[in-house]
Amino acid sequence: xxxxxxxxxxxxANQGTLLQALLWMRLEQxxxxxxxxxEVSRNRTVTxxxxxxxxxxxxxxxxxxxxSAICIEQVGTRAGEPYHQRRWFISSLCASAATFAQLIRDxxxxxxxxxxxxxxxxxxxxxxxxxxxxxxxxxxxxNFVINLLRSHGFASITQGLRSLAHDIPRLLLxxx
Numbered sequence: 001x002x003x004x005x006x007x008x009x010x011x012x013a014n015q016g017t018l019l020q021a022l023l024w025m026r027l028e029q030x031x032x033x034x035x036x037x038x039e040v041s042r043n044r045t046v047t048x049x050x051x052x053x054x055x056x057x058x059x060x061x062x063x064x065x066x067x068s069a070i071c072i073e074q075v076g077t078r079a080g081e082p083y084h085q086r087r088w089f090i091s092s093l094c095a096s097a098a099t100f101a102q103l104i105r106d107x108x109x110x111x112x113x114x115x116x117x118x119x120x121x122x123x124x125x126x127x128x129x130x131x132x133x134x135x136x137x138x139x140x141x142x143n144f145v146i147n148l149l150r151s152h153g154f155a156s157i158t159q160g161l162r163s164l165a166h167d168i169p170r171l172l173l174x175x176x
Contacts, residue, residue: 055090072089122157
């Protein structure tokens with residue numbers, strides 16, 4: 001049933017069949033729109049090449065409503081080290097490459113400050129907690145720690161944790 005909502009989903013390796021089909025599609029058809037953007041920030045340089053492919057009807061049996069496939073290829077350097085990354089997304093939207101680039105960047109503006117920190121820095125995904133109340137309470141504590149460190153000027157949660165890990169009196173002063 002159509003509810004009026006659209007989706008934009010990042011594909012991961014566990015969607016191997018769809019990912020393989022998109023790789024073949026990339027060889028068989030030209031993108032309907034592209035956008036190349038170069039950016040220099042902090043200790044990195046990045047060139048993002050966003051390509052949008054039309055998918056109407058190609059994947060309906062597995063993914064109802066896919067109208068676009070988006071390939072973002074990033075080439076650049078981080079801290080002087082070169083890197084190359086290719087990510088795929090599927091969407092029910094039919095939009096421009098610039099629009100998809102902005103939607104994806106907006107998603108990462110949310111993902112990086114909170115979810116990435118909780119998943120990578122605080123190992124939330126590796127938590128062995130199974131009881132719902134314990135998992136919820138621990139997640140609340142993680143949010144509290146992240147917010148407390150940020151409100152006291154720590155741009156890096158990792159550096160904040162290292163700085164305060166063995167300084168209990170200073171740590172307690174943060175809560176006042």
